[in-house]
Amino acid sequence: MVKAKTIIKNAPKIKPKVAFYGITGCAGCLLSVLFNEDEILDLIELIDLKAFPFIKEVNVEEKYDYVFIEGLVASKEDLEEVKRLRENATFVVSLGACACTGCIPAYRNFTLKENYEHLLYKKVEDLEDVQPTPVDMHIKVDHYIPGCPPNKKEILTFIRSVLRGKIPIPYSSPVCVECRQNGNECLLDVGKPCLGPITAGGCNSVCINGGLECWGCRGPSKDMNLELMIKILREKGFDDKFIQDRMRTFAGLKLPMLDEVIKHTKEKVGAKNE
Numbered sequence: 674m675v676k677a678k679t680i681i682k683n684a685p686k687i688k689p690k691v692a693f694y695g696i697t698g699c700a701g702c703l704l705s706v707l708f709n710e711d712e713i714l715d716l717i718e719l720i721d722l723k724a725f726p727f728i729k730e731v732n733v734e735e736k737y738d739y740v741f742i743e744g745l746v747a748s749k750e751d752l753e754e755v756k757r758l759r760e761n762a763t764f765v766v767s768l769g770a771c772a773c774t775g776c777i778p779a780y781r782n783f784t785l786k787e788n789y790e791h792l793l794y795k796k797v798e799d800l801e802d803v804q805p806t807p808v809d810m811h812i813k814v815d816h817y818i819p820g821c822p823p824n825k826k827e828i829l830t831f832i833r834s835v836l837r838g839k840i841p842i843p844y845s846s847p848v849c850v851e852c853r854q855n856g857n858e859c860l861l862d863v864g865k866p867c868l869g870p871i872t873a874g875g876c877n878s879v880c881i882n883g884g885l886e887c888w889g890c891r892g893p894s895k896d897m898n899l900e901l902m903i904k905i906l907r908e909k910g911f912d913d914k915f916i917q918d919r920m921r922t923f924a925g926l927k928l929p930m931l932d933e934v935i936k937h938t939k940e941k942v943g944a945k946n947e
Contacts, residue, residue, distance in 0.1 A: 692724035696751040698744025702769030723773040745771040747805040759812040770821035774924040822888035844875030852878040871897035890923040
């Protein structure tokens, strides 16, 4: 059976120039683009693909309409790269958890230097280490496609919106909304440490669907109630160190108030018990 080609109404006559770049990361987010298989091949016919790691050579002087950046800034070379891409792009899209929140590599910001100092590059200038941070801590980012890895259908939806001349609208509800729609049992109700109530949705609650907990890889939802989340986790028997570590694992740099809220809620509990 031959698959029908993707048809985009009101697609631009002049194909937008699009490029995908990877800085420090595992390249899993770029694979999410490729995993769309036939559908992405149809869409690529409607764009002018200028760069994609391992597939299309990169012209460093090229100007782009959209640049997708996978990975986080963890070296001097990464920093120079994202600054150059920002200058050459009309719109920059952070693709995946590393680019959006810093993900697991950014956890280094919360540990002692002696725990990782032996892993640092010191002799090669291009590999000069910088504190691991998401892309938007260094340049202006216009759009975000979060997740570890990002939802492949979300990537397609984003590209389709661009081709229709529409501004892509991010999913605004927490993971819990999709979880309920999928008929999942609430993991918090059975005593598991799920961060779905404070995590931005758009992933179709894929982890919970598969029997896993939500670790917050898509970053905090805009209307999250961090204080209530901490209170619920405490009531389920999790101590503050566990809560702190779990919330920092994927999105710690996007929760700068975490330590203060933990301290504040602890003081409130102590005052209430006196």
